[in-house]
């Protein structure tokens with residue numbers, strides 16, 4: 001998959017391009033990342049990417065022309081059919097379902113804004129979708145864009161090893177994850193649950209599912225309600 005990120009801070013892309021699971025995906029060439037800096041597409045002497053808002057008020061607004069040119073360059077990299085996604089708190093809330101559908105597309109262009117945002121006419125003429133990662137305000141769209149890159153990249157074929165398969169993850173089944181334990185067997189006076197040492201794989205499966213259901217019920221009852229609307233609980237889940 002090819003992802004272009006339009007940003008005034010191209011260095012921020014190294015967080016996903018160099019490290020961890022996403023870094024490996026880049027090195028294995030399953031993921032191609034490219035930062036495009038709108039400052040490189042300015043035509044004035046001061047290379048200005050922002051200007052004062054019409055109507056007055058605090059802060060600055062990103063000018064449409066350098067962004068349009070940068071998005072065009074991003075599309076050249078990610079593919080002419082690649083959707084342009086603008087990260088903004090005004091967008092639709094990003095979730096695992098959206099991550100899954102984006103993982104099916106061969107490319108995307110992520111637009112990370114700074115300052116008070118970007119000129120609305122650029123959004124209307126060049127953006128396909130506005131996406132938020134939650135109800136709080138960040139200083140720029142970059143961290144949100146990196147969240148989208150990470151969540152999508154780990155769903156690409158071959159990016160996660162067989163061991164940490166994405167199917168088992170929290171939200172993959174619409175539930176929170178079960179608790180995990182490693183050595184030592186006793187830590188701070190607490191034993192690892194005996195069933196995990198039993199070697200009884202069916203019993204371990206049942207225990208993990210029960211834990212996942214219990215935690216979801218306690219912490220995120222909204223997820224259980226959504227799950228019941230989507231499908232009947234399986235016989236195993238009802239136990």
Ligand code: 6GU
Nearest residue numbers: 087088133136138140144
């Ligand atoms: Cl996508 N951008 C910014 N600047 N702040 C956010 C956000 C995005 N999502 C939540 N807060």
